[in-house]
Amino acid sequence: DWLSKFGYLPPPDPVTGQLQTKEALTKAIKAMQKYGGLKETGVLDQATLGLMKTPRCSLPDVSEAEGTMGRRKRDVNPQNKWSKRHLSWSWKKRRDMSEVQAELGLPTHQLITESPTRWGSRQRMIERFLEQEKALVRVLGSDKKSRHLVPTWQDLDVLESINKAVKPLQEFTDALSGESYVSVSYIKPVLHLFKTSLLQPEEEDAELTKTIKGKIMRYLDDKYSDPVKDELLDISSLVDPRFRTTYIDPDKVKPVKKRAVAESLPAPANNSTPQQPGTAVQVRQEDAQPPPKKKMTLAAFFKKNPVSSPNQVRTFPKDSALLGRDTVRALMYYALKVWSDIAPLNFHEVAGSDADIQIDFTKADHNDGYPFDGPGGTVAHAFFPGERFTAGDTHFDDDEAWTFRSPDTHGMDLFAVAVHEFGHAIGLVHTSAIESIMRPYYQGPVGDPLKYNLPYEDKVRVWQLYGVRDSVSHTNRPGNPSQTAEPPVLLDLPENRSTLLLTRDAPDRCTSHFDAVAQIRGEAFFFKGKYFWRLTREKHLVSLRPAQIHRFWRGLPQNLDSVDAVYERPGDHKIVFFKGLKYWVFKDNNVEEGYPRSISDFGLPLEVIDAAFVWLHNEKTYFFKDNLYWRYDDHLRRMDLGYPKDSSLWKGLPPQLDDAIRWSDGSSYFFKGKEYWRVPSSDMEVEAGYPRSIAKDWLLCTEMQADSPDTETRLNVQHQPDHAENGFEVCSCTSDSASPLGARPSPSPLWLLPPLWTLSLALRSELL
Incomplete structure (x- = not known):
């Protein structure tokens, strides 16, 4: 698979499933060893396996054309070049729905930036998704890059089944997540109503709807069928119909029940219950109050985040105390500047989604044919110039530990990888030259971005594509040559790394x-x-x-x-x-x-x-x-x-x-x-x-x-x-x-839906 993935072997025939011959495999291994600067043994020795495990670029080393037509001179493909010299770059963004919503006369829900829903209201998210299906299909289907996100009829069937099964829980969820908690006297009848009526399967229900209802029913039975707990809840509702934090000692159930029934205790005027002899009523302090209510967004529910507001940036690397957003932006700027300093190319950052080079930090399979594989392995890739909608786009694996100015044995230096990938974005392919930044394997940090100078091999290759740079400033924007962007600031590297060593x-x-x-x-x-x-x-x-x-x-x-x-x-x-x-x-x-x-x-x-x-x-x-x-x-x-x-x-x-x-x-x-x-x-x-x-x-x-x-x-x-x-x-x-943290709770079953989770939280808080 590795040899096929990076171009040394043709992929197996998908029809016949024919395996590679031993001769072809040996030849491919030798080619890979030669390209990597290893001894050509034709066997997977320790050095070869070690090189295969080295983090690297996702793009192949040998193209199909190269295998049939022979080696390209200095690894340059004249067709992989930009016809223009002013190139824009941006952080990949997604489209807004507001215009389509207005056109179709749909409610203008702020699905991404503001969705003032309450606790666990995933059902409402699904409901809104179905309500605005037309707008979603129109937005996603109009963009080549997002057509694969258009929901299929199977997707819609699943969402409709879920919506129908859990919709009866919506009112109860709203009550639980209101400004004040509902009483136990309200909870118990509603639970009974769920189990005897609202969650009973109906003839017209789809099989999936029936399955969901059944799972919720079983959950309710398992969760709330404890006779002792039921009796405690019954008594608690008698002691205080507006029950919030009252707790009944199980050892004193009978005397409390007897007192409650005999004397018809009225509800206390405040949140505490008087400590009267024989009642054994204990009140938790206000420290057991529930957490403040949170907002939930469609983006938090649907993993693919199909739409976004115009100002939302989703593609910086994951939150890291090592690399802030300003540092990441500066590193991208200087990695592009490495190439524009020697070739007549001018890069400028734009805010829109129509940039020539869109930068994306993403994970795993992200629908471009080059899936990432977690830490190590393939760490980034970029697409060559051309007419394709992906031309120039550059993707970094967000599972990597991206670093900057760190020891070369730890993490992935973002600047070094970005210089390599932007080389692809302007048309350069991989090379076997050991000193080249376009070598496919990660070689560690390359030094200070403010002082980095490309190897001569790479200069010659980019000159063959675009010529030598003249005096045009790389910060000049097309149509506005007088506007010069201020270069971002990067702190200077310490002159002596020994200053970083531990002191006594x-x-x-x-x-x-x-x-x-x-x-x-x-x-x-x-x-x-x-x-x-x-x-x-x-x-x-x-x-x-x-x-x-x-x-x-x-x-x-x-x-x-x-x-x-x-x-x-x-x-x-x-x-x-x-x-x-x-x-x-x-x-x-x-x-x-x-x-x-x-x-x-x-x-x-x-x-x-x-x-x-x-x-x-x-x-x-x-x-x-x-x-x-x-x-x-x-x-x-x-x-x-x-x-x-x-x-x-x-x-x-x-x-x-x-x-x-x-x-x-x-x-x-x-x-x-x-x-x-x-x-x-x-x-x-x-x-x-x-x-x-x-x-x-x-x-x-x-x-x-x-x-x-x-x-x-x-x-x-x-x-x-x-x-x-x-x-x-x-x-x-x-x-x-032994871990001091204890065993982590096992994941909840898929169908323990948020309204029920909210209910369990409410009961837990009330019984503390």
Whole structure:
């Protein structure tokens, strides 16, 4: 497959399924070895297999024409060139529906940018999709690049079946996600109605509709058939018909039921129930309030995102603290400039979708014939100039760990790969020349983008296509030669890489207590002094050595000696750093304007805080100081009333924490000294078996181990092309110790639809 994929063998006959002959296979292997600069053995030896595993461009090395007509001189195809000299580039965007909606007289739902639906309203998304089917087909079908997204009749049948099955749940979902929670006395009759009427199969139902209804019915039976729970709910509705947070102790069911029936207890006037002797009614604090309601978009539901608003950019690489959008844009600019500096080509960025070169960060099979394959393997590709609608388009695999100015053994240097792919976009094909940037295999970083100079081999090849550049500025736009774009800024490379090496004051991760711990973009960051360690969501330590904080988050003071607390803000996902009486807000790894500011903005006292984290249960931010804690609403930007409170309400936690985080398993983790405590899900009590060792469970340390030159040799360390940390050694390290995170919950069955999920959340909150 590999040899066929990259042009060394013709593809097998799809009709006869004829296999390749041994002679043809040997010849192909020799050709591949020659092209890769290896000894021509004709066998898949270790060196050959190693080269095959090297990350590379998706495009073939040998074309069909080349195989039949012989080698092209200097690997240039004169037909693969642009007839014009002013070329535009942009980030790939998608089309808007507003004009078609107006033309067809359809409701002007803001399907992508604003869809003010409530919790879990996927049914409404499907309903709107079906409602605007004509507009979708018109928009998608009018563009060659999006015709494959037009829904088929089978797609529509499935959506209509789902819509019919779950539509009866819509009103109940709306009630649950309204401004106030509904009572248990409302929930139970509705559940009964679902099971006895609304979800009963009808004769005219399609088979798929019947199947969906049956699965929902079985789910309801499994979820809510507990006799004890039913009795508790019945009694709770008697105790308080507007029941929200009342909880009945199962051991006191009979006396409570007897009292409720005999005395016909009225509903309390507030959210608490008086503690009267014999009732055993316990009330959870307001910490068990539900999280704020969120908006859901059609783009979040349909994976293919068929349409988009004009200003929406979807094709920057996935969120990364290493490469912000400004850095990515600058790298694209300078990668194009490499070619326009020596050839009479002028590149300019445009905002529309009609650019000559559209840049797209995408994954897996993206419908262009060159699917990506995850980290490693094929990392990018570009299409040659021509009349095809894909001409010039350049795609990067968004599963890669894209880096910049990092050690050459870790990650994929985005600038080096972009220079190669833009070579294809202007007409150059692969070459076997070892020194060429157009060699198909990834060869590591090529140096500073501001100073990079193409190898002579590549200069000659592009000169053969376009000639030598004259004095025309590469920033001049067609029709507006006087307008010159300001080149984007890239920080200078350090002249001496030794300045990036650890200093003698670097802490030891295995013996340290930590100043702060944070979850950022799903990963854990452990801060100590001027340094930090990073742990991926798969529990891989990115590097055994720490990185410097101020080199990673640009905008913090150079003389910063430590941080007090760090957390990722809910809603806008910006990162907040605390030090002393000040705080900074970062977007990715760049500080926002106007910072630092005083922590009094939060309504906190002017004292150094110990910890900050966002509780997954209610999306509120919690600040800890000594024996007190505060609850802050980041959505409303205000402190909740009734705080601070005594931290002893979090049962089992020590005072004066170092920090806290929430993790992907739904639990909260609290850190102090060299130990940590786990609080499951929405509980406020430490799980049995804690505290445990931070070093052993999180940071790949064995007992009595400290960082030393031979540390790596004693650990199960697997070097992988992972993120790099500003010049530090980076590896992907997997601990053999038991996971501190616990088993992740198994995925929910497909048909546990959002309205039912909403219901289970409501009941869970009410019973806490």
